[in-house]
Amino acid sequence: MSEPVFLSMPEHVAIIMDGNGRWAKQRGLPRAMGHRKGVEAVRETVRAAGDAGIKYLTLFAFSSENWRRPEAEVSDLMGLLKAFIRRDLAELHAQNVRIRIIGDRHSLRSDILNLLLEAEETTRDNTALTLVIAFNYGSRDEIARAMVSLAEDVEAGRLRAREITPELVNARLDTAGIPDPDLIIRTSGEERLSNFLLWQAAYSEFVFVPEYWPDFGRELFYAALEKFAARDRRFGGLSPQAAAVGT
Template sequence: MAKDPVSAPGSGPRHVAIIMDGNGRWAQARGRPRLFGHHAGARRVREVVEACPQLGIKYLTIFAFSTENWKRTQVEVAGLMSLFRRYIAKETRALHARGVRVRFIGDRVRLDAKLIALMDTLEEQTRENDGVQLTIALNYGGRDEVARATRRLARDVAEGRLKPEDVDEETLPRYLDTRVLPDPDLVIRTSGEARISNFLLWQSAYSEYEFIDTLWPDFTAEELARLCQSYGSRDRRFGAVTV
């Protein structure tokens, strides 16, 4: 499905993607373990999701756990997996009641069976909802996603469903985890770090970026509104020159 990157002049972002960074530092600054910060960050997600409709945000994609995060300590990884299970079990009813549709992107192979079952249930229960489209990137990496998409594309070529000469820049997106989503208009990274950390590499080619100092547990709906307003003032030409 071809994606139109153009946003109307002065409009806010339709699709916002967030790299939720700074949970560990937030906790350590308070003399608490890193997992305390992750729990605080999970509570912040609800406020942001609830703010989306009034800001005109139809799609929200959040980076929950990367393919690189497995390198963290076993205690932190186990704690995060437990947090994901608890968050999904606790939030399913509220998300459904608010009309939120939830999708997960990423490779599920390394995730435990209980977590996968909860993910499947949440996706199924919210499948018909037409409110905010919440996408949670879990065990996700942009390079890994492109590699998996390329393997699927190569299989279709090998089995005669796709001709090599028909492969262009509109073809690969049909094999990505995000194939049913528009590309993000705005990507936000909290915590003062100015890097994209392997997040939505293909999809964010023409996204606007905001790198802010706020640690994720301190991020508010008001700050999201300010960033959306700033986005609306940008002149997005996508390589073209306006006369």
């Protein structure tokens, strides 16, 4: 079956994958089952994004705040991440998908870090969809690390404070070289960013869906793209129609 054609296509879609635990609780299952089902939703959504021609897909996989969860749940999430990379890396590589990791890497266990680095290195020359995995990621932490980097350059005399621009800040963020998200999707009915891409979301469109992440997939992804296509994006200016009326 052919893929739908959208009038306007986002270059970069970012997703806050929310609701695994509530999905499991609703069915009387342990939270771990919700996370496992969520991995299946990841696979289907990545394929749907590639088929639709999306250039960048960012998934909020594990926040820097998620370490506060029970140790058993964190351990299960780490195991799922390792299993996903080991199982799916070859397929993603064969589909010409490039993997990029954003987030603080300094405190990660060596086994996790090495797997993430392997995924990036294996796929670094691929040119189709770029799959950005936000792992141990918090936007405030990301911005603070960028500010420290700029401050160090100022202290060393390599940069003057008044030379700092939004473009220079962009270049110090984890997402350097990645366009800002055009569309941010959040599942589970919650309507907040939760410390995700705060700087980059300045002009993003938002679509909030009531379904929990394990129930997300191709159909709901395409429905979000349809909503995006109907939006009038002005970036602080006037739409072409309004500009024409004013002339």
